[in-house]
Amino acid sequence: MATTTSSSSSNSKKENQVLILGRYEIGKLLGHGTFAKVYLARNIKTNECVAIKVIDKEKILKIGLIAHIKREISILRRVRHPNIVQLYEVMATKAKIYFVMEYVKGGELFNKVAKGRLKEEVARKYFQQLISAVAFCHARGVYHRDLKPENILLDEDGNVKVSDFGLSAISEQIKQDGLFHTFCGTPAYVAPEVLGRKGYDGAKVDLWSCGVILFVLMAGYLPFHDQNVMAMYKKIYKGEFRCPRWFSPELARFLTRLLDTNPERRITIPEIMNNRWFKKGFKHVKFYIEDDKLCSINDDVDDKEGVDSSSELSESESEMEIRRKPPSLPRPASLNAFDIISFSRSFDLSGLFEDGEDGGRFISGAPVPKIISKLEEIAKVVSFAVRTKDCRVSLEGSKEGAKGPLTIAAEIFELTPSLRVVEVKKKAGDRVEYEEFYHKELKPGLQNLTLEVDGPVDSSHLPSDTE
Secondary structure, eight states, rough: OEEEHHHHHHHHHHHEEETTTTTTEEEEEEEOOOSSEEEEEEEETOOOEEHHHHEHHHHHHHHTHHHHHHHHHHHHOOOOOTTTTTTEEEOOSSEEEEEEEOOOTTBBHHHHHHTTOOOHHHHHHHHHHHHHHHHHHHHTTTSOOOOOOGGGGOOSSSEEEHHHHHHHEGGGGGOOTTTTTOOOSSSGOOOOOHHHTSSHHHHHHHHHHHHHHHHHHSSOOOOOOOOSSSHHHHHHHTTTOOOTTTTTTHHHHHHHHHTOTTTTSSSSHHHTTTOOHHOOOTOOOOOOEETTTEEEEOOOOOOOOOOOOOGGSSSHHHHHHHHSSSSOOOEEEEOOHHHHHHHHHSSSGGGGGGSSSSSSEEEOOOOHHHHHHHHHEEEEEEEOOEEEETEEEEEEOOOTTTOOOOOEEEEEEEEEETTTEEEEEEEEEEEHHHHHHHIIIIIIHGGBBOOOSSSSOOOGSOOOOTO
C-alpha cells in the first residue's frame, strides 16, 4: 500500500514539473526581486543544473526598462571570465524573458563573512580573484558599480563568481566630460565621489568598493558604519576609518591606497597587481573559449620566468620537432552536395569562396597538416595563441579590446580526396580588428595554399550526397 502511494506521488510530481520551452525543468525558487524571480533548473538534455532568471515582460515595459535589460544581456556576453557568473543563453515568450545562467552552488561570500572574519590567506585569495574579474571587465569597458559581498558568489571549489550586473555601465554611456553621473550602488560600499554628484570614473568607483570588501573580509565589519545613513555618508566622504590591530602594516598601507577619498590618488589595477601584499600566491587566470564554453588553462609547467620553454626553440628546431612527431590527425569531415549548396546563398557555387563579413572560405590542394602549419605560422607573426583540435584551429589574440581579444576559428573540410575547404569565422572580438587581420595577414598567408577558382566549380569533381 505504501509502495503504491509513493509511486503515485512521484508520478504526480513528474506531471507537475514545469518545462521552459521544452528544454529546462524548473526547480525551487532561489530568490526574487521586484521584476524577476530566480529558479534552480535542469537542462533535460545534458542534466546540467542552471539558474534561470525569469523577468516579467509587462512590468519592465510599463516602466521602460527594456533598454536596461538589453544592455545587461550585452554586458554579460562581453564579460566571459572564470570569476564571473556566465550567461548561457536568453530565451523569451510573449510574457516572459529567461536568462539561463551558471548555477553557483556555494552561495554568497556575505554568508562566509557573517560567521566572522576570514584568515588572511583566504581573504587574499578571494580578493585576488575579485580583482582578476574586475580588471577583465574594465578592459572591456564594463563597470559593475554595485560590488559587495552579497553580489559575489562562491562555487563548490570556493572560487569567486561576480554576479548581478544590473547596475553596470559601459564606456559608451560616459558623458562628454569622460565621467558617469548616475547615483547608484549600496550605501556602505559607495565611493565618496559618487556622493559628491559631480561625476565619477567607473573604474575608480569599483576599486573603492573592492577596498571596502577587502576590509570586511579581514575585519568582519564595515570600515564606514553608522545607524544613520547620512552620518555614514559623512564618514565615507571624509575617509574616516581605522584598521584593527590584527591587520599587518603591509595590509593597512594597501587599504589606505584603496580607500583614498581622492580618486586621482587611489591605487590603479596595474599598481594593485604589483603590490607586495596582493602578489603573494597570485596566479593569473588563463582561459580560452571553445565551442562557446569557458576552458581553463592549468599551468603546471616549471618555468623560471613564467615563459614556456617550448617558445625558446628556433624555427628550424620547431620544424624538426614536428617532423619527429608527425601529426596523427583524423580525416576531415567530408562535404556532400547538400553541405556545399547550403554554404552558398545561390546555386552558383562560385559564391562558395567569396569573403563574408565575419568569415571566408579557401579551397586548397594542400594536406591537412600543411594547412594547420600555415595557420600556426600566420598566428606566430602577430603573436596569436593557437589551439588545434582534430581539424579545427583556433587563433586567439592577446590584445584587450572593448569586445575582448580577437578569436578566429578555422575548420578544414574534405571537398574531394585531393581538395580541402578551409572555413574561417570570427568567434569573438572587434569586427574592424578581424577584417584588418583577415585581409592583411590571414588571406595573403593562405594564398600560396589556395587554388584559384575562376567561375563555378566543376560539379563532376564534387562528392555526391550518397558518398
